[in-house]
Amino acid sequence: MMMITIEVIQPKALTFSTSTSNAKTKHQRYSLHVQSQYHQWHLPSSNFPSITMIRSRGRRTIVTCSFSSSSPSPPNEEEEEEVVVDGERVNTNVKTLFRRFWKVAAPYWFSDDKAQARLRLGAVFALTLATTGISVAFNFLGRDFYNALANKDQQQFTKQLIFYLGGFAGGIPFFVLRDYARETLALRWRSWMTTYYMERYLKDQTFYKIQSQSIIDNPDQRIVDDLSSFTGTALSFSLTLFNAAVDLISFSNILYGIYPPLFAVLLVYSLGGTAISVFLGKGLVALNFLQEKKEADFRYGLVRVRENAESISFYGGEENEMQLLLQRFRSAFENLTKLLISSRNLEFFTNGYRYLIQILPAAVVAPMYFSGKIEFGVINQSVSAFNHILGDFSLIIYQFQAISAFSAVIDRLGEFDDILDSSSSKSLADSSEEICLMYCSTKSVARLEFNASIPLDRCRKLLDIENLTLQTPNKATLIQDLSLVINRNDHLLIMGPSGSGKTSLLRALAGLWSTGSGKITFYVNDGDDAQPPPSSNVASEMTASPERPIRRHSGSIFFLPQRPYMVLGTLRQQLLYPTWAEIEIPMKNGNKQSGSPPFLMQKSNLEYVGKKLTKPTTDDLVQVLEDVRLGYILSRFRNLESLQEWSSVLSLGEQQRLAFARLLLSKPTLVLLDEATSALDEANEVHLYQKIKAAGITYISVGHRRTLYNYHSRILHVTSVDSVNDQQNWHIEAVIRDVFNLSKSS
Numbered sequence: 001m002m003m004i005t006i007e008v009i010q011p012k013a014l015t016f017s018t019s020t021s022n023a024k025t026k027h028q029r030y031s032l033h034v035q036s037q038y039h040q041w042h043l044p045s046s047n048f049p050s051i052t053m054i055r056s057r058g059r060r061t062i063v064t065c066s067f068s069s070s071s072p073s074p075p076n077e078e079e080e081e082e083v084v085v086d087g088e089r090v091n092t093n094v095k096t097l098f099r100r101f102w103k104v105a106a107p108y109w110f111s112d113d114k115a116q117a118r119l120r121l122g123a124v125f126a127l128t129l130a131t132t133g134i135s136v137a138f139n140f141l142g143r144d145f146y147n148a149l150a151n152k153d154q155q156q157f158t159k160q161l162i163f164y165l166g167g168f169a170g171g172i173p174f175f176v177l178r179d180y181a182r183e184t185l186a187l188r189w190r191s192w193m194t195t196y197y198m199e200r201y202l203k204d205q206t207f208y209k210i211q212s213q214s215i216i217d218n219p220d221q222r223i224v225d226d227l228s229s230f231t232g233t234a235l236s237f238s239l240t241l242f243n244a245a246v247d248l249i250s251f252s253n254i255l256y257g258i259y260p261p262l263f264a265v266l267l268v269y270s271l272g273g274t275a276i277s278v279f280l281g282k283g284l285v286a287l288n289f290l291q292e293k294k295e296a297d298f299r300y301g302l303v304r305v306r307e308n309a310e311s312i313s314f315y316g317g318e319e320n321e322m323q324l325l326l327q328r329f330r331s332a333f334e335n336l337t338k339l340l341i342s343s344r345n346l347e348f349f350t351n352g353y354r355y356l357i358q359i360l361p362a363a364v365v366a367p368m369y370f371s372g373k374i375e376f377g378v379i380n381q382s383v384s385a386f387n388h389i390l391g392d393f394s395l396i397i398y399q400f401q402a403i404s405a406f407s408a409v410i411d412r413l414g415e416f417d418d419i420l421d422s423s424s425s426k427s428l429a430d431s432s433e434e435i436c437l438m439y440c441s442t443k444s445v446a447r448l449e450f451n452a453s454i455p456l457d458r459c460r461k462l463l464d465i466e467n468l469t470l471q472t473p474n475k476a477t478l479i480q481d482l483s484l485v486i487n488r489n490d491h492l493l494i495m496g497p498s499g500s501g502k503t504s505l506l507r508a509l510a511g512l513w514s515t516g517s518g519k520i521t522f523y524v525n526d527g528d529d530a531q532p533p534p535s536s537n538v539a540s541e542m543t544a545s546p547e548r549p550i551r552r553h554s555g556s557i558f559f560l561p562q563r564p565y566m567v568l569g570t571l572r573q574q575l576l577y578p579t580w581a582e583i584e585i586p587m588k589n590g591n592k593q594s595g596s597p598p599f600l601m602q603k604s605n606l607e608y609v610g611k612k613l614t615k616p617t618t619d620d621l622v623q624v625l626e627d628v629r630l631g632y633i634l635s636r637f638r639n640l641e642s643l644q645e646w647s648s649v650l651s652l653g654e655q656q657r658l659a660f661a662r663l664l665l666s667k668p669t670l671v672l673l674d675e676a677t678s679a680l681d682e683a684n685e686v687h688l689y690q691k692i693k694a695a696g697i698t699y700i701s702v703g704h705r706r707t708l709y710n711y712h713s714r715i716l717h718v719t720s721v722d723s724v725n726d727q728q729n730w731h732i733e734a735v736i737r738d739v740f741n742l743s744k745s746s
């Protein structure tokens with residue numbers, strides 16, 4: 001194992017902060033312990049891009065990586081990528097940038113909102129065209145106005161003045177409306193994109209995979225900030241380009257008509273200027289990319305302090321937090337300093353470029369005026385036309401900062417999009433190397449079994465684990481060849497030393513981890529009224545083929561983690577989570593409202609496959625709070641609509657009881673409890689287990705306490721795996737309750 005300090009910009013760029021030029025690493029795959037300022041990863045060779053070449057250029061070391069299909073999220077399989085060590089990243093080429101731009105931008109224009117989108121875009125372009133026409137009219141008005149002034153023709157001057165004022169009154173609304181239409185379209189596009197990205201982010205536990213495997217940094221910032229600036233900037237850039245093209249055509253005629261050599265001067269000036277600005281600003285894209293990341297890291301650090309305020313205070317960790325936060329801020333600050341220096345160098349040039357053009361056209365055409373070939377107004381007209389055309393030709397120069405910031409946004413969003421796509425395509429692929437997780441309809445099984453005369457006791461089955469070998473995402477084996485059947489009312493306790501893989505087994509059952517082999521089948525009761533959600537082909541397939549693998553939760557199965565998750569919301573929302581949403585988006589005829597903003601989505605997209613439950617009434621909620629001995633919090637917080645930071649105002653034991661209240665409301669067939677009563681006293685523990693048993697819920701618990709023996713019929717003992725012998729590291733035994741009583745009396 002090689003220790004290196006590394007900063008990873010996933011999935012392609014690796015910026016090493018220490019030199020790793022080591023000839024021995026050439027052409028080898030390594031198991032790397034990767035450590036950044038904020039994260040640590042252990043990446044085995046199979047998960048890490050193989051290093052095919054290391055070169056040194058002065059202080060900089062360049063590592064060329066080859067991404068194989070097993071790399072975390074390769075952009076393209078077996079793609080060669082160059083990454084820079086101890087320097088800025090250079091991996092984004094123009095082709096990739098265009099590919100990513102199209103991939104991110106296109107879906108909206110072909111979505112179900114496409115009619116509105118295209119109509120509005122057409123309107124924005126039409127208004128832009130109108131504003132260009134108005135600019136051309138002003139150019140001619142200006143010529144006649146100054147001619148009248150130079151000729152001391154008062155009557156003509158007054159006439160031109162009235163035209164000018166009339167032109168302002170009629171023309172200005174077009175400019176305002178163009179901007180308004182563009183911004184509302186950008187907002188609409190953003191709201192659609194936000195829903196689209198959030199849907200994919202929350203689907204198939206992608207958010208969990210991204211977070212637990214540190215696949216990319218700050219997905220939240222990409223959804224909030226990057227999407228907003230992408231839609232706004234993409235629209236304004238397209239319009240700027242369109243405007244520039246129309247402007248160029250309109251004003252080129254004018255300028256060429258006045259004096260052709262002036263046109264040649266303009267071409268040379270703008271092309272030379274563009275080349276110099278590209279040269280001066282070439283580092284800005286990478287710096288902007290890093291700036292976005294570092295700012296988001298800093299903000300995330302502050303959010304974590306807020307979320308863990310109590311733990312930090314108990315530890316007295318303020319000093320440490322301050323150091324860590326300052327480190328993040330310093331990193332953003334240093335990068336911003338570099339960014340400012342690059343911008344300053346570019347600005348020296350752009351400003352000079354911009355000011356010179358104020359006198360250049362006048363200087364070129366002045367000899368013609370002195371020789372009497374042109375009137376004075378023509379000088380003004382040529383300056384105006386020259387400025388317009390030069391502005392069009394100099395787009396890259398004027399917008400270089402914005403273009404480089406936009407490229408960074410495209411890069412970050414494209415990377416995110418690739419990962420979301422690879423996650424969903426992976427989830428659909430039925431890989432033979434993965435644990436196969438299935439939800440099987442008991443109704444269909446019963447029907448099949450009736451036809452095939454298979455014993456009906458299979459209908460009692462809730463869970464069947466066959467030859468399960470479970471590994472961590474980095475392939476360390478935790479459980480070897482586990483086979484187990486859970487029937488109705490057959491309550492199982494999982495015990496074992498810390499780190500042996502008990503929670504990981506629940507992760508595999510929940511579909512969060514799939515590394516390993518074997519098969520897990522849940523037998524879910526989908527109820528008589530279960531209708532497949534319109535967008536899902538899963539449920540309908542289930543009826544046709546009951547053992548088709550699907551990757552989603554069923555309402556029949558519930559998971560309770562050790563630290564319950566408290567949602568942001570009222571007490572009522574806490575209790576309804578996750579089975580019901582308190583706020584339901586109104587739909588017309590069950591479909592999306594016509595003309596509604598594109599962010600409204602059908603609730604059924606998020607619904608469980610499985611039985612549908614009627615939503616509990618206020619009385620039900622009050623009763624369930626009593627059932628879990630939490631009735632007193634109602635009077636303490638006034639009513640169910642009370643809004644609090646629940647994870648702070650409730651003790652861990654109270655949060656665990658609230659989680660049991662959710663469980664009793666949802667009435668699943670099977671529940672998986674991960675040390676879900678660890679913070680409770682024995683009396684409350686007994687009470688809650690009795691409640692869920694009385695509700696007919698079968699449970700599988702993970703725990704260390706011997707008091708748990710009382711409520712379970714069997715124990716699965718897991719021990720640490722023996723890496724040499726590859727033997728089974730588990731055994732099951734029936735609970736002998738005397739054991740508990742004996743231990744209690746001793």
Ligand SMILES: Nc1ncnc2c1ncn2[C@@H]1O[C@H](COP(=O)(O)OP(=O)(O)OP(=O)(O)O)[C@@H](O)[C@H]1O
Pocket residue numbers: 212213472473474478496497498499500501502503504505
């Ligand atoms: N995301 C991860 N990537 C790699 N390894 C992990 C990850 N999460 C946990 N592990 C490792 O998997 C092993 C099993 O973890 P697990 O949480 O299942 O243990 P456990 O038996 O529930 O422990 P405890 O009783 O302490 O809660 C541990 O060695 C842990 O370090």
